[in-house]
Amino acid sequence: MQFTRARDFTASRAWGAKDIARLDGISARLHWTDQPYHWHVNDGDELFVVLDGTVRMHYRLADRSEQQQLLEAGDIFYAAAGCEHIAHPLGEARILVVERAGSE
Template sequence: MQFTRARDFTASRAWGARDIASFDGVSARLHWTDQPYRWHINDGDELFVVLDGRVAMHYRDAERREHIQQLEAGDIFYASAGCEHLAHPQGAARILVIERAGSA
């Protein structure tokens, strides 16, 4: 059994993570960051939950046009496999990411 108070979690570097759980080939990781990630495409589905802070989620549609959706604490972004996206926090943020274990 494990309890985690997300708002107290910090890391020594941007996108530092704490493994929360791994089951049935899926991982749940708590991330802390104050810096953008990078444009990427996951090789599986990803669930991105903002627990604390604000994140500007940039994503590209099928025509590769860029869009931005502002996410606040409690907001959820679902990226299906092949969705190109970039998370850009607005200050410090804590994010729960649920995806296939070892996903790139």
């Protein structure tokens, strides 16, 4: 059994994570960051839940046009496999990421 208060979690570096659970090859990790990630494509689907803070999510459509959406606490971003995206936190943010274990 494990309890985690997301708003109290910090890491020693941007995108540092705490493993919350592994469920049949799926990982749930709590990330802390105050810096953007990098443009990337996951090898599977990804669920991105903002628990604390604000994140501007940039993503590319099939025609390579860039879109963005402002995510606040309680907002969820779903990226299907192959969706290129990057998260830009506005200050500190805590994010729950659910994805295939070992995915980046």
